[in-house]
Amino acid sequence: MQIPGSPSVIVGVSGTAAGLAAVRLAAREAVARGRELRVVHAFTWPSHDPGAASLEYAAARRGAARVVEQALTAARRSTPGVHVSGVLVDGLAVRVLLQLSRSVELVVLGDDELAAAARLPLDSVLLQVVSRAWCPVMVARGLRPPVGPLVAAVDGSPASRLALRYAAAEARRREVGVEVVHVVERAGGDAEKAGHRVLADALTAVPELRGARTRLLTGDPANTLIRASRHARMVIVGPRGQDGATLLGPVAQQLLRRCACPTVFVHGTTADDGWSAGTVPSAGALAT
Numbered sequence: 001m002q003i004p005g006s007p008s009v010i011v012g013v014s015g016t017a018a019g020l021a022a023v024r025l026a027a028r029e030a031v032a033r034g035r036e037l038r039v040v041h042a043f044t045w046p047s048h049d050p051g052a053a054s055l056e057y058a059a060a061r062r063g064a065a066r067v068v069e070q071a072l073t074a075a076r077r078s079t080p081g082v083h084v085s086g087v088l089v090d091g092l093a094v095r096v097l098l099q100l101s102r103s104v105e106l107v108v109l110g111d112d113e114l115a116a117a118a119r120l121p122l123d124s125v126l127l128q129v130v131s132r133a134w135c136p137v138m139v140a141r142g143l144r145p146p147v148g149p150l151v152a153a154v155d156g157s158p159a160s161r162l163a164l165r166y167a168a169a170e171a172r173r174r175e176v177g178v179e180v181v182h183v184v185e186r187a188g189g190d191a192e193k194a195g196h197r198v199l200a201d202a203l204t205a206v207p208e209l210r211g212a213r214t215r216l217l218t219g220d221p222a223n224t225l226i227r228a229s230r231h232a233r234m235v236i237v238g239p240r241g242q243d244g245a246t247l248l249g250p251v252a253q254q255l256l257r258r259c260a261c262p263t264v265f266v267h268g269t270t271a272d273d274g275w276s277a278g279t280v281p282s283a284g285a286l287a288t
Contacts, residue, residue: 008104009030011109012109012125014125029108038085043064065088072085097125109140112124120256137267139262147233148231149179149233150176151229151234152164154181154198154199155198163238170264179213181214183216184217226259234263235259235261237265238267
């Protein structure tokens with residue numbers, strides 16, 4: 001499925017407050033990148049009988065159109081000068097967003113208040129898109145001001161180097177610093193030595209970050225990174241790591257649910273020659 005004149009930044013909306021927060025973040029990202037923003041809402045109708053349910057269908061369709069219009073208004077009010085348009089697409093949200101992710105620079109989504117959920121439902125649109133997109137996916141978080149460094153979490157996997165290259169590009173564009181972070185569960189001994197090697201290898205693999213600050217943190221990987229996110233402008237990781245998880249690694253799952261700042265899960269993208277096309281194994285374990 002192709003949308004003519006595909007934008008470089010898209011934001012998926014579903015009529016929730018979290019979706020509108022994502023719209024405001026996506027509008028800022030689009031303007032900062034000099035890109036068009038496209039608001040996308042996927043519409044499905046359960047009945048194939050156009051007769052008896054025609055009135056209900058028409059009302060549902062009008063409601064879906066209002067979701068798009070509300071999002072467009074939020075984008076224009078929050079970020080004057082944004083070039084934004086909206087589209088109502090027939091189809092399942094996961095299928096629509098994954099297909100669009102093949103040809104855009106960035107997908108932005110709301111967190112849908114997942115922090116309140118006991119677990120990540122496997123059919124969650126957010127979980128599926130973050131795990132399987134072809135381009136980076138940014139998840140909006142709260143109303144935090146854009147302060148602090150970019151935090152790039154690494155685990156030594158090839159995919160974490162992809163996240164590092166993304167962090168380096170974002171740091172240049174935003175003119176802010178990067179902290180390259182690795183977490184070990186125990187201080188001292190072989191684990192700490194291995195952790196320092198992971199950080200050194202990361203900077204060697206991405207030369208443009210050789211001057212970046214590195215931090216070796218100790219503790220439970222998920223909780224440690226979540227604490228670090230409270231002082232970050234953005235956390236940059238990938239959806240899977242050395243553990244080979246089917247969707248998200250265990251640490252990435254916790255970051256998706258509980259990170260305190262916007263979080264970018266990095267995949268390759270066809271929209272930028274600097275990224276390889278297709279989903280790649282990515283950093284999610286983030287621990288030695």
